[in-house]
Amino acid sequence: MNQLEELLSHLNESQRQAVAYNEGPSLVIAGAGSGKTRVLTYKIAYLLLSGLHPSSILALTFTNKAAREMKERIATLVGRDKAKWLWMGTFHSIFSRMLRAEAEKLGFTSGFTIYDTADSKSLLKTIIKELQLDDKVYKPAVIHGRISFAKNNLLTADKYQSNGDLYKADSAARIPRTGDIYALYASRCRQANAMDFDDLLLYTNILFRDYPDVLNNYRQRFAFILVDEYQDTNFAQHLIVKRLAEQHQRISVVGDDAQSIYSFRGANIDNILKFKNHFPDSKLFKLEQNYRSTQNIVAAANSLIQKNKTQIQKNVFSENAKGQRIQVFSAMTDTEEGFNIANKVSEIHLTQHHPFSDFAILYRTNAQSRIFEEALRKRNIPYKIYGGLSFYQRKEIKDVLAYFRLVINPYDEEALKRVINYPARGIGDTTVGKISDCAHLHHVSMWEVLSDPLQFNLGVNAGTAGKLSKFRELIFSFIEKSPQLDAYEMAQEVVKGAGIMADVSVDTSPENLSKQENLQELVSGMHEFCEQRVNEGETEIGLVSFMSEVSLLTDQDNTNDEDAEKLTMMTIHSAKGLEFRNVFIVGMEEGLFPSGYVDSESEVEEERRLFYVAITRAEEQCFISYAKSRFRNGQLNFQNPSRFLGDIDQQYLDLPIDYKTMYGRRQERSIDQERELFSSPTAYNRPQPASTNVGSHETNKWKKLSNSSGGSTTQAVQSAGGIAVGNTVRHEKFGIGQVVNIENVDGNNKATVDFGTNGTRALLLKYAKLEVI
Numbered sequence: 001m002n003q004l005e006e007l008l009s010h011l012n013e014s015q016r017q018a019v020a021y022n023e024g025p026s027l028v029i030a031g032a033g034s035g036k037t038r039v040l041t042y043k044i045a046y047l048l049l050s051g052l053h054p055s056s057i058l059a060l061t062f063t064n065k066a067a068r069e070m071k072e073r074i075a076t077l078v079g080r081d082k083a084k085w086l087w088m089g090t091f092h093s094i095f096s097r098m099l100r101a102e103a104e105k106l107g108f109t110s111g112f113t114i115y116d117t118a119d120s121k122s123l124l125k126t127i128i129k130e131l132q133l134d135d136k137v138y139k140p141a142v143i144h145g146r147i148s149f150a151k152n153n154l155l156t157a158d159k160y161q162s163n164g165d166l167y168k169a170d171s172a173a174r175i176p177r178t179g180d181i182y183a184l185y186a187s188r189c190r191q192a193n194a195m196d197f198d199d200l201l202l203y204t205n206i207l208f209r210d211y212p213d214v215l216n217n218y219r220q221r222f223a224f225i226l227v228d229e230y231q232d233t234n235f236a237q238h239l240i241v242k243r244l245a246e247q248h249q250r251i252s253v254v255g256d257d258a259q260s261i262y263s264f265r266g267a268n269i270d271n272i273l274k275f276k277n278h279f280p281d282s283k284l285f286k287l288e289q290n291y292r293s294t295q296n297i298v299a300a301a302n303s304l305i306q307k308n309k310t311q312i313q314k315n316v317f318s319e320n321a322k323g324q325r326i327q328v329f330s331a332m333t334d335t336e337e338g339f340n341i342a343n344k345v346s347e348i349h350l351t352q353h354h355p356f357s358d359f360a361i362l363y364r365t366n367a368q369s370r371i372f373e374e375a376l377r378k379r380n381i382p383y384k385i386y387g388g389l390s391f392y393q394r395k396e397i398k399d400v401l402a403y404f405r406l407v408i409n410p411y412d413e414e415a416l417k418r419v420i421n422y423p424a425r426g427i428g429d430t431t432v433g434k435i436s437d438c439a440h441l442h443h444v445s446m447w448e449v450l451s452d453p454l455q456f457n458l459g460v461n462a463g464t465a466g467k468l469s470k471f472r473e474l475i476f477s478f479i480e481k482s483p484q485l486d487a488y489e490m491a492q493e494v495v496k497g498a499g500i501m502a503d504v505s506v507d508t509s510p511e512n513l514s515k516q517e518n519l520q521e522l523v524s525g526m527h528e529f530c531e532q533r534v535n536e537g538e539t540e541i542g543l544v545s546f547m548s549e550v551s552l553l554t555d556q557d558n559t560n561d562e563d564a565e566k567l568t569m570m571t572i573h574s575a576k577g578l579e580f581r582n583v584f585i586v587g588m589e590e591g592l593f594p595s596g597y598v599d600s601e602s603e604v605e606e607e608r609r610l611f612y613v614a615i616t617r618a619e620e621q622c623f624i625s626y627a628k629s630r631f632r633n634g635q636l637n638f639q640n641p642s643r644f645l646g647d648i649d650q651q652y653l654d655l656p657i658d659y660k661t662m663y664g665r666r667q668e669r670s671i672d673q674e675r676e677l678f679s680s681p682t683a684y685n686r687p688q689p690a691s692t693n694v695g696s697h698e699t700n701k702w703k704k705l706s707n708s709s710g711g712s713t714t715q716a717v718q719s720a721g722g723i724a725v726g727n728t729v730r731h732e733k734f735g736i737g738q739v740v741n742i743e744n745v746d747g748n749n750k751a752t753v754d755f756g757t758n759g760t761r762a763l764l765l766k767y768a769k770l771e772v773i
């Protein structure tokens with residue numbers, strides 16, 4: 001067997017065909033877990049073994065982590081030497097590299113700053129204030145969303161301003177000045193030598209449009225282009241790919257329309273659906289066998305996604321074990337939900353010996369993680385969280401990074417504003433306001449004003465002028481040293497020289513101690529960065545290369561800890577493309593999942609796709625859980641189970657008794673009844689029993705149930721044998737639970753107790769030893 005045959009032998013027939021077809025454009029559309037990413041990985045290995053030079057292959061992934069993993073895999077297939085030279089990464093990281101090389105053509109310098117969302121919003125806030133608009137109406141987050149959407153559709157500020165339809169839409173939303181804000185925002189970014197995330201794609205397109213020689217150069221350099229997760233590309237990304245590939249047509253993309261979950265960020269599912277329109281000679285491959293999950297999980301996911309009207313029909317099957325049904329847990333409260341999940345994780349860990357790294361808890365929103373953190377900590381289960389407030393978003397770290405940014409690009413206004421008076425050096429808001437006003441009046445950056453306060457007639461007293469000049473000299477001294485020092489040395493220089501370490505060392509409160517630790521962690525992380533780069537044979541180990549990596553981290557790269565033996569917690573969005581042996585999908589409630597913000601049918605379909613993504617992450621066991629009450633935004637809400645639970649064919653689910661009673665016989669209900677049960681965001685909107693106490697609500701329901709059972713004489717009672725409805729009790733075998741009902745059946749007292757993950761059990765009080773706690 002030659003090397004190519006050996007490589008292909010690890011694939012099934014349809015995957016083999018997709019990998020070996022390289023005569024023209026190709027598209028793989030297939031369901032989750034069917035090996036799309038594997039096809040892409042093997043195709044790259046195949047091309048390398050066929051003699052293509054690694055530096056002529058461009059592979060675009062959704063996260064940096066996915067790129068690293070793919071590179072690693074290719075290294076094991078064809079050797080590290082070859083894999084090393086591949087152009088592999090996210091759109092943002094690859095094209096920011098390119099933009100740095102070509103920055104001057106676009107009026108930037110190669111050291112341009114990449115503004116993160118917080119920087120963008122802060123700049124927008126300033127502009128909204130400057131234009132004397134009300135930031136309650138012109139909410140920075142909303143305006144940011146509009147600008148981002150415009151950029152992803154390649155609408156520059158002047159195009160936006162002259163577009164009548166957009167003006168009408170903005171006027172209808174009572175934000176008619178959005179175009180003006182956008183224009184000012186764009187010019188301020190330019191003055192600050194900064195690009196935001198969306199600019200990276202916008203400017204790449206502008207570069208390709210206005211500089212045909214540059215485009216040609218890259219067309220030749222990237223002889224083969226591959227894209228994973230194509231369903232989540234936006235128009236700007238699609239156009240970059242199209243421009244690069246349309247001449248040589250050597251392009252291969254893979255994706256799944258059923259997993260398109262980023263339309264809120266401008267992703268356009270049409271890019272994959274209409275691939276053939278853009279590349280008419282493209283060949284379509286379908287993969288049908290799922291290698292990831294048990295048969296039950298695949299069937300459950302299939303039955304769910306069938307409920308979406310817009311979808312490409314697929315036949316996905318699994319030849320893996322049949323597996324267990326998806327177990328659904330209901331909890332009284334969100335706290336109990338956390339407790340249930342932690343219990344179940346422990347149980348599987350102990351009885352089935354799965355390491356904690358085999359578990360993932362997936363939620364709809366980052367805010368849900370806290371409850372699970374507490375529950376896991378109590379159980380001593382190690383975990384790591386992706387997303388949320390990452391290490392690099394902590395205040396003390398952002399302060400240091402702002403210094404780094406200034407060293408690389410002193411025109412960076414957001415960075416300058418952040419540290420001009422940190423640590424405190426007596427430069428007040430009024431002075432900063434004067435500098436900023438003066439800069440904008442003269443159309444220069446704040447740094448230029450600062451560099452020559454006399455020329456700009458700043459109007460500050462001698463004392464303030466002295467402080468400003470000291471700050472300027474400090475930054476200037478860093479700038480001078482920067483070319484000679486590596487990132488690690490520079491970090492030490494800044495943390496000490498700017499007085500940051502001294503500032504956080506003044507008191508020893510726990511909060512400050514953790515700040516010190518974080519700063520040390522940053523500095524030692526930079527040490528590691530330099531070492532690693534040197535080991536990889538890289539010579540660029542300065543602040544610039546460190547910062548260009550940091551500013552491009554995505555949610556999936558943001559983990560607070562890289563250690564292996566830990567349970568993973570993340571949002572479902574971040575879990576795309578990943579797989580875990582045991583998956584817990586939590587907070588499966590109306591108003592949370594689907595999110596309370598969705599109302600149109602297409603938005604509901606996107607949420608359903610999100611649920612599909614969640615289920616299909618599971619290899620062996622999948623669990624779904626919901627709570628009947630939950631604190632959200634400081635308020636206790638009564639929650640209904642998500643309508644999506646009812647979308648899964650019930651033969652694949654193990655439902656809790658209470659769900660079956662309330663919602664189970666779906667087919668027999670009228671549409672109106674359905675709507676009443678599933679559509680209300682909280683139980684407040686539903687007819688409620690007189691009391692809103694969760695315990696007694698349950699009692700009523702159970703009463704009804706027992707009354708209708710007929711036959712023997714059954715009588716509901718509130719308490720018996722020292723145990724009352726609503727009590728929390730401990731049982732030797734089933735653990736801790738809540739008494740939801742007590743009844744007297746033919747003279748015997750029987751308590752129904754909800755033990756969370758251990759099920760709801762009816763126990764005869766004369767036998768069961770229940771201890772009230």
Ligand code: ATP
Pocket residue numbers: 010011012015030031032033034035036037038039256259290291292576577578579616
């Ligand atoms: P998603 O839609 O979630 O991104 P995918 O289609 O990209 O999924 P992969 O991640 O490539 O699927 O594959 C799913 C799992 O199945 C992986 O663990 C992969 O290694 C395995 N797999 C795929 N094809 C084969 C095969 N032919 N033989 C053995 N394992 C396979």
Ligand code: MG
Pocket residue numbers: 036037038577
């Ligand atoms: Mg994949």
